[in-house]
Amino acid sequence: MGGKTLSEKIIGEHCGRDVSAGEVVVVNVDLSYVQDGTGPLTVRRMIEMGIEKAHNPDKTIFYLDHASPSPRMELSNDHEFLRDFARKTGIILSDIGNGISHHVTLEKYARPGDIIVGADSHTCTGGALGAFATGMGSTDVAVAIALGKTWMRVPETYLVEVNGRLPKGVYSKDIILHLIGKITSNGATYKALEFTGDTIAGLSTAARSTIGNMAVEAGAKVGLFPPDGETRIFLKLMGREEAFRELRSDEDADFEKHIEINAEELEPTIACPHLVDNTKTIGELGKVKVDQVFIGTSCNGRLEDLHIAASILKGNRINRDTRVIVTPASRRVYLEALRDGTIETFVEAGALVTTPGCGACDGVHLGILGDGEVCLATQPRNFKGRMGDPNAFIYLGSPAVAAATALTGEISDPREVM
Amino acid sequence: MGKAWKFGDNISTDLIAPGRYFHLRSNLPELAKHVLEGARPEFALLVQNGDFVVAGENFGLGSSREHAPVIIRIVGVKAVLAKSFARIFYRNCINIGLPAITCNTDEIDERNELLLDMERGVITNKTKGEEITFPPLPPVMNRILQEGGLVAYIKNHKSLEI
Numbered sequence: 001m002g003g004k005t006l007s008e009k010i011i012g013e014h015c016g017r018d019v020s021a022g023e024v025v026v027v028n029v030d031l032s033y034v035q036d037g038t039g040p041l042t043v044r045r046m047i048e049m050g051i052e053k054a055h056n057p058d059k060t061i062f063y064l065d066h067a068s069p070s071p072r073m074e075l076s077n078d079h080e081f082l083r084d085f086a087r088k089t090g091i092i093l094s095d096i097g098n099g100i101s102h103h104v105t106l107e108k109y110a111r112p113g114d115i116i117v118g119a120d121s122h123t124c125t126g127g128a129l130g131a132f133a134t135g136m137g138s139t140d141v142a143v144a145i146a147l148g149k150t151w152m153r154v155p156e157t158y159l160v161e162v163n164g165r166l167p168k169g170v171y172s173k174d175i176i177l178h179l180i181g182k183i184t185s186n187g188a189t190y191k192a193l194e195f196t197g198d199t200i201a202g203l204s205t206a207a208r209s210t211i212g213n214m215a216v217e218a219g220a221k222v223g224l225f226p227p228d229g230e231t232r233i234f235l236k237l238m239g240r241e242e243a244f245r246e247l248r249s250d251e252d253a254d255f256e257k258h259i260e261i262n263a264e265e266l267e268p269t270i271a272c273p274h275l276v277d278n279t280k281t282i283g284e285l286g287k288v289k290v291d292q293v294f295i296g297t298s299c300n301g302r303l304e305d306l307h308i309a310a311s312i313l314k315g316n317r318i319n320r321d322t323r324v325i326v327t328p329a330s331r332r333v334y335l336e337a338l339r340d341g342t343i344e345t346f347v348e349a350g351a352l353v354t355t356p357g358c359g360a361c362d363g364v365h366l367g368i369l370g371d372g373e374v375c376l377a378t379q380p381r382n383f384k385g386r387m388g389d390p391n392a393f394i395y396l397g398s399p400a401v402a403a404a405t406a407l408t409g410e411i412s413d414p415r416e417v418m
Numbered sequence: 419m420g421k422a423w424k425f426g427d428n429i430s431t432d433l434i435a436p437g438r439y440f441h442l443r444s445n446l447p448e449l450a451k452h453v454l455e456g457a458r459p460e461f462a463l464l465v466q467n468g469d470f471v472v473a474g475e476n477f478g479l480g481s482s483r484e485h486a487p488v489i490i491r492i493v494g495v496k497a498v499l500a501k502s503f504a505r506i507f508y509r510n511c512i513n514i515g516l517p518a519i520t521c522n523t524d525e526i527d528e529r530n531e532l533l534l535d536m537e538r539g540v541i542t543n544k545t546k547g548e549e550i551t552f553p554p555l556p557p558v559m560n561r562i563l564q565e566g567g568l569v570a571y572i573k574n575h576k577s578l579e580i
């Protein structure tokens with residue numbers, strides 16, 4: 001018998017026996033969470049099931065991040081419903097202003113080798129720490145919260161190997177946009193993506209989480225990074241080094257596909273409306289005038305992302321026809337960016353900085369697009385209607401592209417302003 | 419029997435249950451008035467009880483919002499037929515008791531009259547006099563669907579055994 005993939009190992013540990021891709025198993029769940037858009041339905045499902053308590057309340061989190069703070073009374077009532085249930089059951093509440101579920105989970109809760117289920121598709125962000133983290137619907141997560149278990153099919157793995165030095169102005173966002181453009185938005189449906197290679201080894205956890213976050217945009221179940229020295233450093237920085245453990249696929253594991261990317265050939269890459277796999281390099285794009293630039297989200301709202309954008313904006317003014325919105329991913333990111341002057345740089349350049357959370361990404365508040373408007377955003381998806389008006393156009397790019405675009409008012413190559 | 423309503427490839431959850439109605443997620447009958455609005459604004463007015471949503475590849479990609487299949491079911495859709503489904507959406511359909519059927523939808527035209535036989539794994543296109551076969555659901559999903567969805571399944575079994 002051949003070796004095991006990282007996914008097979010983690011799932012095997014959680015069902016108490018050896019497993020191989022294709023098997024369907026019940027696993028113990030280490031951490032479950034919901035957000036304010038999916039949580040109320042999760043709670044109603046628990047009530048319907050007749051189980052109004054969490055199997056493991058201190059490993060269950062309700063995040064209020066999608067409407068933060070609430071822009072409508074209906075959503076205020078949803079928030080009250082979630083707060084109330086959390087209070088009654090001892091479930092952890094992460095209230096408005098604390099930040100986006102996936103990022104706060106990286107900071108505070110996710111551990112290498114965990115199984116994490118979240119009622120949000122970008123739960124796969126946790127793969128950045130080597131956690132088998134996957135998004136599910138409200139009912140599945142209701143079961144995971146109530147019983148501490150879920151069922152899953154052990155996925156086959158596509159190994160994505162990225163080697164070479166990233167050129168100046170090219171970032172992890174460009175790696176994942178390039179990959180999705182290449183394999184398409186359902187190119188990895190049901191599969192695990194596992195990232196390896198010397199480029200990946202050199203990426204920070206923040207940069208890895210941008211890639212892990214977007215694994216679902218290729219249809220994948222998880223986007224895994226084998227925990228390594230960088231993972232240990234990140235966990236130590238977060239004050240929880242004890243969560244670290246090493247874990248990797250066996251050399252002779254059975255990978256269904258091996259995808260190679262040469263980082264040295266990559267360029268700043270843009271996803272064009274209205275699908276994430278509709279990618280172009282910045283050189284292929286042509287002139288696109290932009291009304292709004294949005295920097296933030298579970299994909300690119302971390303301190304490192306804000307630093308990249310601020311370094312381009314520093315001492316400059318944003319284009320007078322463009323509005324620029326910056327939304328830190330978490331309270332921690334916000335505080336650090338406040339303390340080191342990054343927020344000041346944004347505000348001085350003419351950008352506006354909002355409270356931490358999902359911000360404009362979900363079309364609920366803090367930067368809703370109007371009819372015919374064009375936005376360049378650092379978020380993970382650009383589907384028609386996502387940020388408000390269905391006749392708006394969303395382009396996706398890295399924080400560097402966003403900052404360059406903020407200066408010129410049209411989607412721009414960061415290499416020309418760095 | 420019900421009519422087919424045709425959709426293309428890559429129908430995202432943002433087209434099925436748009437974010438601009440985020441505040442209606444705890445008011446599903448209201449949200450259902452906007453079902454699939456992003457792909458076809460008049461759909462909620464056209465669809466009748468027992469009809470079918472018929473689509474191409476990768477139906478339901480995007481967010482985990484279970485509200486998307488829930489409102490498709492609320493307006494009376496009997497099943498969603500597509501060439502392929504996004505992972506989370508597919509699982510959500512089964513969990514809420516809405517059949518999601520993977521099959522070749524090329525030969526089904528708009529408003530064709532369809533009959534679904536889950537047991538035999540056959541869709542009969544009455545308008546064209548054709549039959550389309552489809553592979554059975556994975557056994558665990560089939561059981562969940564048979565029992566009316568995951569909530570009913572958990573209530574029946576008192577645990578998560580598969």
Ligand code: SF4
Binds near residue numbers: 357
């Ligand atoms: S920032 Fe956007 S993509 Fe990320 S969790 Fe929030 S709404 Fe979803």
